[in-house]
Amino acid sequence: MVKAGIIGSTGYAGQELVRLLLQHKEAEIVWYGSRSYVDETFGSVFGNMFQIVENVCKGDDLHALSREADVIFTATPQGYLASVIDEEILDNCRVIDLSADFRIKDADVYEKWYGIKHESRQLIPEAAYGLCEINREQVKGARLIANPGCYPTCSVLSIYPLAKNGYIDMKTLVIDAKSGTSGAGRGAKIPNLYCEVNENIKAYGVASHRHTPEIEEQLSYAAGEPVTLNFTPHLVPMNRGILVTAYANLKRGVTAEMVRKAYEDAYQDEYFVRLLPEGTCPETRWVEGSNFVDVCPKVDERTGRVIMMGAMDNITKGAAGQAVQNMNLLFGMDEAEGLRFVPVFP
Amino acid sequence: MVKAGIIGSTGYAGQELVRLLLQHKEAEIVWYGSRSYVDETFGSVFGNMFQIVENVCKGDDLHALSREADVIFTATPQGYLASVIDEEILDNCRVIDLSADFRIKDADVYEKWYGIKHESRQLIPEAAYGLCEINREQVKGARLIANPGCYPTCSVLSIYPLAKNGYIDMKTLVIDAKSGTSGAGRGAKIPNLYCEVNENIKAYGVASHRHTPEIEEQLSYAAGEPVTLNFTPHLVPMNRGILVTAYANLKRGVTAEMVRKAYEDAYQDEYFVRLLPEGTCPETRWVEGSNFVDVCPKVDERTGRVIMMGAMDNITKGAAGQAVQNMNLLFGMDEAEGLRFVPVFP
């Protein structure tokens, strides 16, 4: 039984972690961390857990927790983990970080986009970027996992096969993404109120969203060249789900068949990535509550572009689900344990 | 392994049955019945099942199916099952009917409220009303289970402890219920279009909804007297969930403590009925995708009334989940097998 502790268990990603770990056969939760709700029963904060979780929330003493747990999940604000992590913690247990602190290899880039000083630069090199389908082997041996961002997970998996095969002109890449509102977090802010989000769609963070350098870095590894791209997220009036619609010029000579085959080759053995039948558009409703990513490319012969689409649940595969998938890899368990949910519809 | 067949598997309740049975350790689906989608892959109709269910849909030959299956679920229009069921089918297998055909013991009442002639009156007496928490023993031995309606399930469980104890004046009972739109079914009708339902709430079937006699009958058994009541359903712009707010005068001498204790006594051993802490209002979001019913009474000293509230997922506990619970009882399995989901939030 893997003992897991969660710091930040009362945010949306944190409580999703709780939901998933409760249904995991080989893990148990030993620490429900939450600054806002210390000493309150977890099941009183999230009524779905009533009578299921009777534990009370604790603070965020990472050192104490590291002595009790085999793995710590940190679903915390940017900069938090980097400011407290040390060798002692990493000697005691593994850490899977759902924040951005260890996702970007170049600390200067991190500091520029996040506007935060990185206080544990020395640990960046060893952190594994936990996009399991692509970095499976790296993850297995790591002490510290940087769990990918929600947009980067969906963007990279939607584009990866063509970037890897050199089929698209990376300079022409544009990613237009749409997310449900749980991605905005559980903070009490006017722009996230029901009446402000409902019956509305807007872009935000245009040309400046923090997930941009993370996507660029990962696609650079795939393409074998530096990548600079446009990434535009939008806020959609729904709870869960991310949809990516990405555009790029196909290189000369690349056919629709080659495109299709690149996806088949990349994902034929991947349980969580479902390549949809030709001509199908991914929809977020079909992955809700699950760890699946549905992808499908569409070649437009008129324009010479390929439209790469992907749909995913932002707090499952985009956060907590992928974190559990990483835990499974770390501890040599079945990679899909605790994650074989059938998506809930409607 | 219990072999299950589903007639009407491509409605909302039908596909929920598929979702639940796929995750049930001791059941397997042997027949995906659907008139509208014969020969189409189930996973192409419901994208959440893509790569999970590769079976194709078949027609509704109940006799053939009864020879292949241990249990048949019928999620079909009113009148269908009564028109085709016979002894041969019931000799071959058990039948759990999600329609209203065998819920009401008085066939004349059925015919009056449903406007349909009942073509299998002789089977009505033996059908067990599958509200498991109340009729557990009856269910176990039955050949034919009438799976309760969604509103009746939530209404009866919310009111039962006080009706049973004779604590309320049944003549004063008013049930005001609210349902998500999946309860209206998957038929292509203008009133169910997104733009007609969204940003709207309305009552419907006022003083005439077909679930009224079913609720009255069940509460009559509990109260030991004939019950006539008002039941008013409302359509809410959300996918899933039923909320019941019921009002009745407390009988003289009944205290808030007695009310609370009646619920505790009735439900302390029931896994799926969660009595919320005093002063808490049930919310549909906390039960979404699960088989839980959250209930809580509130006594109003000023008016001498009690407000009985209950929240439930209309297509899980209100249809498919309860059907699986009935299957578990029928076949001597753990009553909660396949139903121990943590509700999904948000």
Add this chain to the structure above:
Amino acid sequence: MVKAGIIGSTGYAGQELVRLLLQHKEAEIVWYGSRSYVDETFGSVFGNMFQIVENVCKGDDLHALSREADVIFTATPQGYLASVIDEEILDNCRVIDLSADFRIKDADVYEKWYGIKHESRQLIPEAAYGLCEINREQVKGARLIANPGCYPTCSVLSIYPLAKNGYIDMKTLVIDAKSGTSGAGRGAKIPNLYCEVNENIKAYGVASHRHTPEIEEQLSYAAGEPVTLNFTPHLVPMNRGILVTAYANLKRGVTAEMVRKAYEDAYQDEYFVRLLPEGTCPETRWVEGSNFVDVCPKVDERTGRVIMMGAMDNITKGAAGQAVQNMNLLFGMDEAEGLRFVPVFP
């Protein structure tokens, strides 16, 4: 041209007042009051007003404002107006208060339900309760108008004809109400976040909501007897709209025809109250963005009860629209000026 000032113009009711007054032919706004946004352009706070309102927000100096304005609208927290109003202000201009401060004639009742000390008890007697359809004459001569609460407006108008005619047993009256989320205000609170409200319905303030004594008082006047009732509000995942479903026993001898006629008599000359055709259920979508209240009673012969239904836009007729209607009455203008909107659908 009537000069209007608004204190609290950046809440949902306040900005609706702005929307309505901008389209009013005989009024102009001279003061956009808002503590939170002092010195910011109103059109930068509410993008719908961009290039339409270029004024900046001011503070809440009621005395200064009273010298510039003919009428002041206060869309402010409970207790604010009572703490600042004085004779000087009322000598200078008329005041229409959208808070609850002057709605309840018995200050002790106010203080008990609101938990606030009333600091201007001497002004309570002269305040007119601005439910125009019922108190039209009182409103015309008043210095101070207590603009009714949203739930009371819809509840009272839905029930008034039967209470007035003595057709129902007031002791049996139960009001089950449902509101869109704008009624919860624009405060940054977790329970009002999109992901907390969406895909959910719940009751709140059960047996304790502050609008209860206001409804009771107004219905007491209509019925000519003290009224104690149950009022249960529910939060619905939509922006605007209130639906009331009220239940009461008909007195002996009262027929469906008499019920219908009572509504016809009460509202035949009322532009804003639409009595729907027999058998129709009011729906909030049909009144959205307008000052209409749609009502319809339904008699249930089986139970001897009448179900009284009403639908209304909570921030138009339930707040800002009715406030403008009161202004029109106060200044001798056409009562419907600035309020003849066709409801927006879908």
Add this chain to the structure above:
Amino acid sequence: MVKAGIIGSTGYAGQELVRLLLQHKEAEIVWYGSRSYVDETFGSVFGNMFQIVENVCKGDDLHALSREADVIFTATPQGYLASVIDEEILDNCRVIDLSADFRIKDADVYEKWYGIKHESRQLIPEAAYGLCEINREQVKGARLIANPGCYPTCSVLSIYPLAKNGYIDMKTLVIDAKSGTSGAGRGAKIPNLYCEVNENIKAYGVASHRHTPEIEEQLSYAAGEPVTLNFTPHLVPMNRGILVTAYANLKRGVTAEMVRKAYEDAYQDEYFVRLLPEGTCPETRWVEGSNFVDVCPKVDERTGRVIMMGAMDNITKGAAGQAVQNMNLLFGMDEAEGLRFVPVFP
């Protein structure tokens, strides 16, 4: 008083036309055409119009109507108008067509994308494309107006200033658009049911949507060169609104200031196009129920691209509102008459 007839008045665009014309000072509706609801009261089909419109729906006898009306609006399926229009009708009155029949100058292109034979090719040359801000003069003298599509209106107005000035490389243009569900029409189809649309986002018509050639044609006129582009629409769970996010490479030497100035020059005298302050993202909620289009470009120095954004109400400016604007131009009235609504929020 301009006498207006509407064919197809009971679709979403048709009933919006009714809403707008009812509030227009110089127009009156003389014909409510609707095949589905002949002889039914318009106010019984759309409850928002109850007691406001007491007329009954008539059929679609265009010749009879043309003798009664000064202008006919056709909000009808593709191909209908082209199959019935003739010189007699055009001699009698003006026609504003909300379908696509006369939008595309090359009939072969129309037939290819729409899969319909065009039965009035001879009238295509004289039809004016009714995008008022750009084709104002052409519209004024026309007998037949092709009212633009919803996506083309928002797309063209968002991109026009840069296309016109030659500031962007048209070969790199990608348009990613998002629409509320009213754009899908009022037909009773499963994909448009509440539970299918809610909590979901998807792309559709990828590389094949019929609005593509219309957008390409209009932008070709602006740019002075043939344009081929990608246009991808998405379905958003909301009633109204279109958001366009368009991407193109800036030509060498074009600065952010030049971009800004191009929009200022193009729209400074346009009442309905609001250029938002630098750095602001258009949101559909701010234009709901109005004829405004909010636009704003954002230059990304990193990538050399400009992101052109626009938000609009798809059934007002994207259909009925623009049709009224065209009527105003045709009859020499104030272009904004009947359209000066303040957008409704929330």
